[in-house]
Amino acid sequence: MKEKARLLEAIAGKNRGLLATEMDRVRVLSSLEQLEDHNPTPKPLEALDLLEGNWRLLYTTSRGILGLDKVPLLQLGQIYQCIRTTDCKLYNIAEIVGVPFLEGIVSVAARFEIISEKRVNVKFERYIIGSQKLLGYQSPNQLIEEIEAGKKFFPIDFSMENREQNGWLEITYLDEDLRVARGNEGNVFVLSKESR
Numbered sequence: 001m002k003e004k005a006r007l008l009e010a011i012a013g014k015n016r017g018l019l020a021t022e023m024d025r026v027r028v029l030s031s032l033e034q035l036e037d038h039n040p041t042p043k044p045l046e047a048l049d050l051l052e053g054n055w056r057l058l059y060t061t062s063r064g065i066l067g068l069d070k071v072p073l074l075q076l077g078q079i080y081q082c083i084r085t086t087d088c089k090l091y092n093i094a095e096i097v098g099v100p101f102l103e104g105i106v107s108v109a110a111r112f113e114i115i116s117e118k119r120v121n122v123k124f125e126r127y128i129i130g131s132q133k134l135l136g137y138q139s140p141n142q143l144i145e146e147i148e149a150g151k152k153f154f155p156i157d158f159s160m161e162n163r164e165q166n167g168w169l170e171i172t173y174l175d176e177d178l179r180v181a182r183g184n185e186g187n188v189f190v191l192s193k194e195s196r
Helices: 002-011 022-036 063-070 140-148
Strands: 053-060 075-084 089-097 104-114 119-131 156-159 166-174 178-183 188-193
Touching: 002 022, 002 053, 022 166, 022 178, 022 188, 053 063, 063 075, 063 089, 075 140, 089 140, 104 140
Parallel strands: none
Antiparallel strands: 053 075, 053 188, 075 089, 089 104, 104 119, 119 156, 119 166, 166 178, 178 188
């Protein structure tokens, strides 16, 4: 599909949006809108088999995510959004890399509620920050298993259930290996499905 190729070309070399200029962002948004007009899955939240799995972030306009790259000597590694449709849960996992032994993880666990054919409400439940080494981090799946088993992580692991940390996410394009979503703060997310 030419619209998909055009979007992938527009985001290539932009380091998930970190290197995007204003002109790049305009070009990406234009390509993204053209792709959304050709969504092969018009009701993405009824295609849970396509949605399920680990998705790697290719591009975003989210300042919150891109701001993780501002820590001196460290840089943003891979970023994942892992969706578990059976439990209506999602896990955002950002790997921080750079200086050996200082690699870190920033993770947020959330529950989602389907409210339309394309949109979910998201309620953030748990926030975890720590050293990859101290956490014993090996992969997103391993971290999620430990979170689900109730493991507590050092040094920062706290519940967000009593805070008003909520949002929504609308899936505007979904196929076997690409997902596009828009969030309540006006951010866009382009993600690629990882093979298990």
